[in-house]
Amino acid sequence: MKNLLNNSSEQIIADIACRKSLLFFWLPTYFLISNKRVSIHSRNAILGILPLGTSGEDLTYRSISSVKTSTKLHIFRFLIGAWLTFWGALSTLPVGFSAFSSNVGIVMFLLLVFGVLLLLHSYTATLKISNSSGGTTKVEVPYIEGRKLKKVAKHINSQLINY
Template sequence: MSNNLQFAPGESNVHVAKFSPSVILFWLKTELGVTNTRILSKRANSLLGVIPLGYAEETFPLANTASVGVEVKFSLGRAIFGLILLIAGLSNLNAFIGWLVLLLAISLILNAVSAVMKIKNNGGGETKLQVSILEKAKLEQFRNEVNARLFADHQGLRHQETMGMHTMGLLNQQAQINLQEQMNRNISEK
């Protein structure tokens, strides 16, 4: 993927990381970024799961993001199918097709375990971004960056709301004092 994530003017506190979606297909990259306002992702689309062909971009506003988490998933179906292909490939090593089946089996077995970042929105919807299990630590670090911004963003909103309420209270007090002074002047003039 030659295109990089595009950030809007005014976005700050930018953190970007690149991930491989699987152990075998290291040339296909998923790029994730987080700023003070949103989470961005750019995933490679592929032809037959191997040849890069375009990309898919998604944006998640921090204000609409409820949580971000990482989980490790084991795909039993991939593992079993990989073991079946492994046995078939090992029994046919004297033919070229046996070697291809063996490579496919190894790929399936290596990719049976993966790391997934789940982004939940305020409405309960969930988006999953799968990466290689070898990059789980980097994915967890990215999740921590997102959560730090989520926490800071919510804290900032609460602070602004509190300050707005204090300002309104002070304005009300000032209006009451002005009204009282006006009433006192009216009484003293009579």
């Protein structure tokens, strides 16, 4: 990320990486905060799994009007995750490891794992950067990575005050 600097007068304030998903940890979003701009770069993926290309955005401090962080419970993800976890646990746990001898046991275990991952990803943290023309840049990450987003917002706000 340090090679994104255009000139020698630009100094790096913070370089922070956040995971987009708990399962696909190899697709992070990078925040490079300098004394002149904020640079956000992430990898694009097919179906969220296979990396294909990148996307990036550079925001100068003159164009940023506000920076907000928030958390949200996605109720649909939560309900589906709870249902899959309950159904997979009910089907897999009483039988134990002997369930893996059949294809149905393997499918139920995979549903259990998928349900737990949906439950973990149902509570998210969001960073919203609004520019002066009314557009917004949103970055959503799992709640576990929320502290990193708050750190990014703190660095950006301190630079906005100094700019």
